[in-house]
Amino acid sequence: MTGFVIPGVIVDGPFDAHSRGELTRVELTWVEKRIEVWIRFGQEAGTQILDRSRRIVFFRPGSVFAVVRWAANDYGTIVSRIDILRAIAPGNAYQTLPFVRPGGEILLKIEGWPKVEEVLRHVDAIEVLGIDAAEADPDHWRHVAHWMKAGEAPRPYTAERHDAWIRRREIGQ
Numbered sequence: 001m002t003g004f005v006i007p008g009v010i011v012d013g014p015f016d017a018h019s020r021g022e023l024t025r026v027e028l029t030w031v032e033k034r035i036e037v038w039i040r041f042g043q044e045a046g047t048q049i050l051d052r053s054r055r056i057v058f059f060r061p062g063s064v065f066a067v068v069r070w071a072a073n074d075y076g077t078i079v080s081r082i083d084i085l086r087a088i089a090p091g092n093a094y095q096t097l098p099f100v101r102p103g104g105e106i107l108l109k110i111e112g113w114p115k116v117e118e119v120l121r122h123v124d125a126i127e128v129l130g131i132d133a134a135e136a137d138p139d140h141w142r143h144v145a146h147w148m149k150a151g152e153a154p155r156p157y158t159a160e161r162h163d164a165w166i167r168r169r170e171i172g173q
Helices: 113-128 138-149 159-170
Strands: 003-006 009-011 024-031 035-041 046-051 054-059 064-073 076-087 095-097 100-111
Touching: 035 113, 064 113, 076 113, 076 138, 100 113, 100 138, 113 138, 138 159
Parallel strands: none
Antiparallel strands: 003 009, 003 046, 024 035, 024 054, 024 100, 035 064, 046 054, 064 076, 076 100, 095 100
């Protein structure tokens, strides 16, 4: 079955208003033990099912989401990566990434399975606080990326830091 899904609704065929315009598109693939691309967190605006192993998810401008990519061949893992991105509005600058159209603002880019697992544990720790990782301060994801690339442990995200982020966002900073 192919079509476009918006919470509970499937629309077959082209979806002009959603394919152009302001949504960021991420192509996800799942071929067991070969290619696995999935969303770890983020608020999807919709989904287009392409076939059994591929679908496209859509994100509104400003949405923060994480894409995990893993691929292997007959000899083992060839790609392990996590990217945390912010979807961009039309006309804004962006960085390009495979499977993400047109692209996004890269908040974190980590490669290598041990480091990817560390980021996933960091995401889990944020969610244990009752905070949606997509709502965490984007500067925190940059902090995590920089410290991990330096070989150091990033500071944990706290409820206090999250409250400060919420207040800063409310005043338009």
